[in-house]
Amino acid sequence: MITKQIFKIEGMHCTSCSLLIEGDLEDLNGVLNAQANYVRSECLVEFDDEQLNTEVIIGTVAQIGYKLQPLT
Known part of the structure; x- marks a missing residue:
């Protein structure tokens, strides 16, 4: 089933950080869309559960130095 999850992001310093997060998430099998927003410090991930x-998503982003916390 397709799931949409919003995460709070800790550790972003610029818009390049959001592009890095999006790229790493979109490389995961099962992620259909990832949109990181630097201004809001949030990320919307649409994935096949x-x-x-979510643990895999959180772990992937942690490997590049950011912390995700589910909001929804």
């Missing part, structure tokens, strides 16, 4: 879960 049969292929991955």
Whole structure:
């Protein structure tokens, strides 16, 4: 099933950070769309929950130095 999840992002310093997060998330199998917003410090991820879960998403972003917390 397709799931949309909004995360609060900690550790972003500029718009390039949001592009890096989007790119790493979109490389994951099962992620259909990732939109990181630097100004709001949020990220919307649309993914297939049969292929991955929020823990994988959080772990992927943690590997590049950012912390995600689910909002919805």
